[in-house]
Amino acid sequence: MEQYYTNERNVQILIALLKEHGIKRVIASPGSTNVTFVGSLQQDPYFEMYSCVDERSAAYMACGMAAESGEPVVLSCTGATASRNYFPALTEAFYRKLPVLAVTSTQDESKIGHLVAQVIDRTCQPKDTVVCSVHLQTVRDENDSWDCNVKANEAILALKHHGGGPVHINLTTTYSKDFSVKDLPKQRVIRRYSIEDELPAFPKGKIAVFCGSHIRWTKKETDAIDRFCHAYNAVVFTDPSANYEGKYKVAYNLVAQQRIDDANRQVDLLIHIGNMSDFPNIINPKEVWRVSEDGKIVDRYKKLTNVFEMREASFFNLYADKMAIDSDNDDSYLNNCLAAQHRLGTEIPDLPFSHLWIANRLHDKLPKDSVLHLGILSPLRSWGYFDIEKSIDTFCNEGGFGIDGNLSTLIGASLMNPNKLYFGVVGDLSFFYDMNSLGNRHVGNNVRILLVNNSLGAEFLLFKQTNIINCVNDIESYISAKDHFGHQSPALVRHYTEDLGFEYLSASAKEEFEQVYSRFITPELTDKPMIFEVFTKVEDENEALKQMWNIEKSAKQKIKQSIKSVLSDDVIDLGKKFFGKN
Known part of the structure; x- marks a missing residue:
């Protein structure tokens, strides 16, 4: 009988990545749960078995081999208590930072706690036995395959990360008897680099940076990324709270939402920096490099190949230095992106009275050097379609991405600079969720809050939420929580905030808004903090978003419209019949 690799894909992925990372020594202990893993390894001459x-002796043998060779050693055991015998040696390896990789095979984790023979709980390890522990589940679809790839890479990299140490992989088996797979699947290898390492060369092609939410940039950091972009004809696509205001910034959120193909969004290499973002799909990369001081394996695009554990300025300066260029380098990519951005910006339709209309009206009118805090989710999206004035720092609670503390975060920030204006934009559910913060006695006169009140969570009723709209009959009662907090009462927020010492403004239509908004954005500190409550309708919010997403139509649609404008309906119908098309 010919024997090759098991058909269990999670096992294949692990074996393939062991080979890619140059790990070959394996100490196997007998058992049935690890048959697919060990049976596959022993027929591959690459591995030294x-x-x-x-198991206790096997783990100590691994310690000796790892210490002597300086290379990782793999352990393999079956289910039941076999893995418990690894703990003494793994403790030794932990304190000596020895690269021992304990692969403990197991049945499906769903059996834990149900009195299934030989199934024990390995979800938690003693703190001083391993530096990393992951679980590779049975692969049922491509998401499972991606998850196993990332976790296996993460575990293998941890063997040498920050001095290294022992690592644990819990490997599910289905006890497959099929060993007919002749070739391992090609696996994506993720590698980690520090500033002391020899850095990889860039792949050929178009390069871009995406910056998620980010703390304030220093001039040194901005200069570094600008040098890099100048050297490689690159651009920086930004989240609204990225706070990068260098030459190569591209606020591309609105362009990216259009239903057209756009070559500017297709890149060969994306440098991913910053933190959480709701706007990563601005860009469609073939390959991703992650730059972050934490060195974590963050694979937001599922195309990560390299992680650079260093400061962003260090990374960009190092690669800029690699390019011997003069100051006349090509900025064509930037110019193409800015042209598309400008074109869309000049074609904003006459939106109905909505959050988007308000954002369009105010985004370039806020006082310079003020601070803007955007709530989750409508404020972040609505204001993210417009380019906010460079001197304004923009922040948002994108980390946890919840509506529960937007006002409190704004107030806390405002206390740090009493002489600077702090603007906050929130929806009604977020406002009432956190309204007790307005009664805090420390709230200063530098706080100004724009409340967009449509009496529900409009997000759940927007046309883009087809998964909800098409499946649920009554969205308003419970899912979007309609008509709480006064049913858009014109008096509730007014009385509450005025009694707390706020100046209150309101508007329910464009004309009313135009009459009062200038007071809200006055650049001088006023005697009181302000609340500007704006009442909108969910129907108008939905229509405004539809219009924003369909500003630029495809060339085919434009040609059709042009033809229809010059030909009669009879001629068009005749043509359809002749060519047999509808």
């Missing part, structure tokens, strides 16, 4: 019946 050893056998040891006692």
